[in-house]
Amino acid sequence: MNRAMEEVEWSEKEFKIHILINGVRLPLTVKHKDEEIYRTAERIVVKFINDYQKIYSQKSYSEILTYVAFRLAVALTKQDSSENVAPLAERIKKLDDELKALLAS
Numbered sequence: 001m002n003r004a005m006e007e008v009e010w011s012e013k014e015f016k017i018h019i020l021i022n023g024v025r026l027p028l029t030v031k032h033k034d035e036e037i038y039r040t041a042e043r044i045v046v047k048f049i050n051d052y053q054k055i056y057s058q059k060s061y062s063e064i065l066t067y068v069a070f071r072l073a074v075a076l077t078k079q080d081s082s083e084n085v086a087p088l089a090e091r092i093k094k095l096d097d098e099l100k101a102l103l104a105s
Contacts, residue, residue, distance in 0.1 A: 013031065014030060015030070015032065016028065017035060017039075019038060019039075019041075019042045020042070021042060021045055022061075044072075045072075048068040048072070049064060049065070049068055052064045052067045052068060
């Protein structure tokens with residue numbers, strides 16, 4: 001088996017990782033190729049929790065988690081919106097090119 005195939009097989013294999021958020025340990029089974037996604041998500045959530053706890057020190061932890069969940073949902077929605085616009089922008093560009101070609105002839 002060549003090295004490229006071995007790397008693909010390795011990246012698809014699953015293993016256990018442990019994510020720690022506010023003292024809660026989450027054991028997860030993930031693919032090697034996705035590990036960094038989970039580690040980055042852990043860092044983002046912890047950072048948002050810490051940021052909101054500093055800003056809203058008088059709020060309960062439940063309220064802080066609500067702020068974090070909402071902030072992440074907004075970020076995800078923005079990302080989805082920009083991804084949905086890309087095919088439309090490409091189609092408009094093609095139509096514009098076709099229109100320019102028709103006007104040039």
